[in-house]
Structures are given as structure tokens and as C-alpha cells.
Amino acid sequence: MSNIIYKDESYSIVGILFEVYNNLGSGFSEIVYKDAIEYELNTLNIPFKREKEFVVNYKNIILPHKFYADFVVYDKIILEVKSVENLHDKHTAQCINYLRVSKYKLAILANFHRDLLDHKRIVL
Numbered sequence: 073m074s075n076i077i078y079k080d081e082s083y084s085i086v087g088i089l090f091e092v093y094n095n096l097g098s099g100f101s102e103i104v105y106k107d108a109i110e111y112e113l114n115t116l117n118i119p120f121k122r123e124k125e126f127v128v129n130y131k132n133i134i135l136p137h138k139f140y141a142d143f144v145v146y147d148k149i150i151l152e153v154k155s156v157e158n159l160h161d162k163h164t165a166q167c168i169n170y171l172r173v174s175k176y177k178l179a180i181l182a183n184f185h186r187d188l189l190d191h192k193r194i195v196l
Contacts, residue, residue, distance in 0.1 A: 077178050077195060081146045086191060088112040089182050093189040102155045105184050106142060109153065113145065120145045126173040141170045150179040159183050164194060171196040 076082070092108040106122070113120045124144040128135040143151040150170045154163060159181065167179035171194065179194040 078146070078149055081149055082178070082180065082193065084116070084118065085145055085149065085151060085180055088116070088118075089180075089189055089191055093184060096184075098184060098186040098188075100155065100184070102153055102184075105155060106153050109143065109151070113143075118145060119147060120151075121147075126170065128173050139170055139173055141174070144174075144176075148176055148178070150174065150176055152179060152181050154181070154183040155185075156183060157185065159190060159192075164192075167194045168196065 088109060091112055092105055096105065096108055110120075110122055121144045122142070124141045126139040126141065128137060128139070141150045142153045145151050150167060152163070152167050152170070156163075163181055163183075167181050171177070171179050177196055180191060181194060182189065182191040
């Protein structure tokens, strides 16, 4: 367990996710949870960027399509927020794509489900 990448940073992010869920519960749209997460990150003075833009390089050109990660926390962890019935492979694939274009190593995918908070770490 000591080899977990960004262990302390991940712990603080997951703590924020639970703080938001414990206060808001379920049923809100993603944007509400993102606003609450932003509030908590600011309150705790944790560095982050919201809606961070990433470009895709292909054969020495930049493609017109860009990716926008919900949050980049500590300038090295992508936090992707969902509010859906179930997480699907496409959500994991989205995080993997963000990791590839950003060259980061860790994404946290969080889902504020109607009955629970679900989250998982995605490492490249």
C-alpha cells in the first residue's frame, strides 16, 4: 500500500468528495457538485484548475478538438465528476484519454450516484 501514487493528495481529494456528498446528498446535477468541490478546494487552499483545457498532438500538429478535464488538482491529478446512475467504461476511457493527453499519471473518477458516492483511481 505504500506504493500508491500521490497517496496523501488522493486522500485529501476523496475527503472533499465525501464532505460534499455528506452535505448535499444525492440528486443534484454535476455542476452543483463541481461548484461545491471548488468551494472546498478553495477553503482548504488546495491548488487546482477547473475545466482545464488539453490539446491533442497528432503527427506534429495540434488537432482542433480539445479535452476539458473537470479539475486538475495539485497540478498533477485529474478529477472527473459525474452524477449518473452507473459509471460506464466510457467514463473510464474519458479519464484515460485525459491522462494520455496531459501526461499525468492519476485520475480520480467520482460519481455522485443517487444512493452513494462512488469513486475510483485510474493510473497510467
